[in-house]
Amino acid sequence: MKISDFAAHSGLTPDTVRYYERIGLLPRSVRDAGGRRSYGMADIGWASFLRKLQAMGMPMRDRLKYSRLRTEGPATTVARREMLEAHRAGLAARVAELTGLITALDDKIDLYRTMETAIGGQNDDYRPPSDDDSGDRAALEHDTLDTGADHAG
Known part of the structure; x- marks a missing residue:
């Protein structure tokens, strides 16, 4: 799907999508023959989770770190879980x-x-x-x- 459709489905603006790609929160999208970005359903799921992390008050630096760990693959599962557990504990204290x-x-x-x-x-x-x-x-x-x-x- 094109960036406008992706933005509509993910709740992000096209500018935010481009920014998130530039800083590494979203992986660089595949490009079609015309050089236009193309996204899949997995990208929407990841963007949705990023929005939830933001809504939960996770700082940008932590979202970036989490995203970097995610791109490293299964070897970082423990680190990602620990990050989420720490953030959850903070949310529970705030609640x-x-x-x-x-x-x-x-x-x-x-x-x-x-x-x-x-x-x-x-x-x-x-x-x-x-x-x-x-x-x-x-x-x-x-x-x-x-x-x-x-x-x-």
Whole structure:
């Protein structure tokens, strides 16, 4: 298939395909008699995997290293697996970190919903407590609302 078809199937632009070939992420394509690039299904599979590595946040230098190892063949299987395992471990750590951050946001959102319910139809002079959880929770635990100093929230 020609570069435009390959680009459409792989999700890459023709310029990106040429760039990836130039830097070694994609193998040099076969050329037809007219000198035009020609790609096969295996090329689409590799381009798809490269896009996934990019989406996973793998740095370009690591993708280049992985690609070089791939071109060296089966003798580099262990090195490639180890690279992917290391990257996976980093992704798993990031997922755990993001899960903790989402939990913190959920806790804050729940706290504000509880506060909104607690203040119900109270007066317009109410100013929400600051984003310091201890102050927010203390106000709720003591059934009081802070109407004193200005607070952000």
